[in-house]
Amino acid sequence: MKMFSKLQTLMATVLVTTMSVSLVSGVVSPTKVFASSVSGPDDPREVEQFADEFFNQSEIKNNMAGASFVVVKGDKVLFKKGYGYADVEKKIPVDPDRTVFRVASVSKVITATAVMQLAEQGKIDLNKDVSAYMGGARIPNKTGTPLTMKHLLTNSTGFDFGDTSDGSTTDLKREVPLKKFVMDNLPNVIRKPGEFYRYDNLGFDIQGYVVEQVAGKPFGEYVQERIFKPLGMENSDFRLTSIVKELAVPYNIIGQPIPTYAMVPTELPDGGMLSTGSDMAKFMIAHLNKGKLGNETIMEEETAAEMHRPHLSVHPKLNNMALGFEYANQQNYNGQYVIEKAGDLQGYHTGMWLIPEEKVGVFVTVNKDYEIRIPLIKAFMDHYYPKNEQKKGVFELAKQELTKFEGTYSDLRNRMWTTRIRAEGGKLIVKDSLGEHVLYEVEPLLFQDEQGSKAAFKLNDHGDVRAFYYELKSDSWAEKMPEPQRYQDVENDHPYASYIYHLRQIGVFADMEGDNRFSPEQQITKGEFVGWFIKWSGIAPSKHKPIYTDLSGNKYAREIQSAYELGLLKASADGKFYPNEPLTRQEAASIVWRMAFGYLHAEPKKAKLSGRTDAWALEGVHFVVAKGLYGPEVVKGRDGSLDYKSEQLMVRKEAAALLSRFADQLF
Structure with a gap:
């Protein structure tokens, strides 16, 4: 496909x-x-x-x-x-x-x-x-x-x-x-x-x-x-x-x-x-x-x-x-x-x-x-060719026998597709973008869910789990990921910790330099957000000459060009992108919406919004709010409306929440 x-x-x-x-x-x-x-x-x-x-x-x-x-x-x-x-x-x-x-x-x-x-x-x-x-x-x-x-x-x-x-x-x-x-x-x-x-x-x-x-x-x-x-x-x-x-x-x-x-x-x-x-x-x-x-x-x-x-x-x-x-x-x-x-x-x-x-x-x-x-x-x-109803036996195993399958799996093709697996009551619980599923073992390394779809694990030479495949996401195996290294400035109880470590674990910003700090309150630039987004998607950075004239020496130049080629970014009147400028929340929402509408065939959505949003960004903000693609910074008002704070500058923890929740709610 x-x-x-x-x-x-x-x-x-x-x-x-x-x-x-x-x-x-x-x-x-x-x-x-x-x-x-x-x-x-x-x-x-x-x-x-x-x-x-x-x-x-x-x-x-x-x-x-x-x-x-x-x-x-x-x-x-x-x-x-x-x-x-x-x-x-x-x-x-x-x-x-x-x-x-x-x-x-x-x-x-x-x-x-x-x-x-x-x-x-x-x-x-x-x-x-x-x-x-x-x-x-x-x-x-x-x-x-x-x-x-x-x-x-x-x-x-x-x-x-x-x-x-x-x-x-x-x-x-x-x-x-x-x-x-x-x-x-x-x-x-x-x-x-x-x-x-x-x-x-x-x-x-x-x-x-x-x-x-x-x-x-x-x-x-x-x-x-x-x-x-x-x-x-x-x-x-x-x-x-x-x-x-x-x-x-x-x-x-x-x-x-x-x-x-x-x-x-x-x-x-x-x-x-x-x-x-x-x-x-x-x-x-x-x-x-x-x-x-x-x-x-x-x-x-x-x-x-x-x-x-x-x-x-x-x-x-x-x-x-x-x-x-x-x-x-x-x-x-x-x-x-x-x-x-x-x-x-x-x-x-x-x-x-x-x-x-x-x-x-x-x-x-x-x-x-x-x-x-x-x-x-x-x-x-x-x-x-009607199904011949021959039910296979399924087995409930002791939790310790299933523990080796527990963990977070990142799709080898689409990094945003994350599968989380846990053992519970002699079976495996799989959570991904399609919801939660229950897997029962039918024979070693082969499982079947409640609807009859099969899944299997691949081991390495040492008997450790190497990969996971599930018929509900059939274009790739998923790789079991090690636990992410912790940032000095993001404790486990940080309100955005789950989002930040989710993206670090699947490699969106695993290569960050410096003193191992995430700087969650720091404003995110346009270039950095697009860089994260392309890594999150699994698309190759472009090797073409950048369409924008101000990307020379920018570390995200190739990712920005990819985003442009994909239609996630538009050409500007002056030919520049301004990659080092801070990103507004409505700009981020618009990029997400272009991905959702253009490539996931998502239909437009409506949310009850309060606060100001520019007309050009309304579709994106409606979609992001309706899907709940935000962190604790967005709260519901007494009348049920939500203020996305569209014109405010986005900070890095909020960008992490946006991409992490988008990954978990692709459909």
């Missing part, structure tokens, strides 16, 4: 490239119960009845813009149909044969297929150091373990960052070569490759660059020649060509159209593909039929089988990655073996599920920031 910019992949994708539950606002939870069919999809008319009933539910029909839905079985398209509108204003209906959507990170399986074609030809060794295919470029790696193409294919690179800030542009004429993008964003390997799972957009862009280097032609040209043309995918491309005429208009969560945008780089291997439902049906059929569609073969049977089997798992019974495909919604598989890929961009959200043993594929894509994929696949699986 690559979003509008890559942060959106990062976040909505929080975020939901992965979506084991929907993590974006606007999720639909249909109450419609569909009669089950134990034979799987077979009759096109019956499949149409299922699809019509699902998409015609009032909650979906009244909130969705448009969708293209496809089901294939064997070597045939069993069903394809458009629902709603490609252009709401012009009332242009979705046509699965003609309407083009951005399929976002579903692009990754096309990129992975290209890599596997070259591996099949002996031109790429999946277990060889990837530097052999990088045209002289080197990815810094001091772990002692070579980074291989297989690590890239399984999201186990060990990179310091997998998401960058420069992901899209409204300048449709801008041309950014893939080579330049990769060279500008070369990561560092900081963890042993193959040891940790973390969704990695940059890793797939590097795969596309390797395809260019090995094939001796641009990535997009290679894919056209070796995948799209053989399969007859005439309305698919990795760049905005003439097919833009049929591109569905994207809409945000409140139904506003989003201007047409291009990707950066122009041919983006991790998320830039445009396609139709009919074209994606052909791709699914080829994968399900041993690499063949009719008389065309895009890969050998053994290659397809290799792509579809598990290659990375947190536990033998809880898989994470095949090659390019994921296992993100396993709690909805009902015992079937399913591989999948989801994708998210601004205004476009796509899901693809393959059931290789049944030769069944399902594809859906929509053109509004409104989440229907999880309810759809759940309804589909419950209808065609």
Whole structure:
């Protein structure tokens, strides 16, 4: 899952490239119960009845813009149909044969297929150091373990960052070569490759660059020649060509159209593909039929089988990655073996599920920031492959047996996603942005919650807990964090201590210099707040020339540029940012709101405010107050109103409270 910019992949994708539950606002939870069919999809008319009933539910029909839905079985398209509108204003209906959507990170399986074609030809060794295919470029790696193409294919690179800030542009004429993008964003390997799972957009862009280097032609040209043309995918491309005429208009969560945008780089291997439902049906059929569609073969049977089997798992019974495909919604598989890929961009959200043993594929894509994929696949699986109710035994263990799992876990992809685990009454209590959950052990290191979602722990060679994975946040493992060092000037009973130490523990300001003082009452500067915010998000600091002219020598210059590229900051009339100026509380609230609305698809909120707030900051202050993203400095008045003290300068303890509470209440 690559979003509008890559942060959106990062976040909505929080975020939901992965979506084991929907993590974006606007999720639909249909109450419609569909009669089950134990034979799987077979009759096109019956499949149409299922699809019509699902998409015609009032909650979906009244909130969705448009969708293209496809089901294939064997070597045939069993069903394809458009629902709603490609252009709401012009009332242009979705046509699965003609309407083009951005399929976002579903692009990754096309990129992975290209890599596997070259591996099949002996031109790429999946277990060889990837530097052999990088045209002289080197990815810094001091772990002692070579980074291989297989690590890239399984999201186990060990990179310091997998998401960058420069992901899209409204300048449709801008041309950014893939080579330049990769060279500008070369990561560092900081963890042993193959040891940790973390969704990695940059890793797939590097795969596309390797395809260019090995094939001796641009990535997009290679894919056209070796995948799209053989399969007859005439309305698919990795760049905005003439097919833009049929591109569905994207809409945000409140139904506003989003201007047409291009990707950066122009041919983006991790998320830039445009396609139709009919074209994606052909791709699914080829994968399900041993690499063949009719008389065309895009890969050998053994290659397809290799792509579809598990290659990375947190536990033998809880898989994470095949090659390019994921296992993100396993709690909805009902015992079937399913591989999948989801994708998210601004205004476009796509899901693809393959059931290789049944030769069944399902594809859906929509053109509004409104989440229907999880309810759809759940309804589909419950209808065609009902769950065989075989309850596994669960065990309540003595607290001392569970103590080793207690602690704070920081997500390896999204630092703001914090999981806190404690042992209680023979079970584990997990608290994260989605609330509290109870985990029961079903076998060593494998747990299951009250809804059937699984979780597992990974140990290191010494038997200590190394990582945690939970299906409800399925794009990354989380790393167990040591207790944070204490500041001299922040006692444990300080009213802001929990917020300050939360952020220090997850590395937002773990590298502070000086005499180990936090200075909680000190005013925070604009630069420092943005620096904290980007570290909190997990986005890579930008390597581009700063847009603002007054950042030379500033320690947060790269983070400020990232925030600008993500749309969290605006250009100024004089071209300056004034990073050393103090930050007002309403300025901080506005940055948070831009993140929430632009990347988490949060809807505007209203709070009962008192005191003065500038008009330009009202949406942000309303959101922050309504969500309770503040510390003890904000108190409720007798009439129930809250004065956010918008025009006051923010101090460091208040900034810590804002980010800490935002992390704990992302959704």
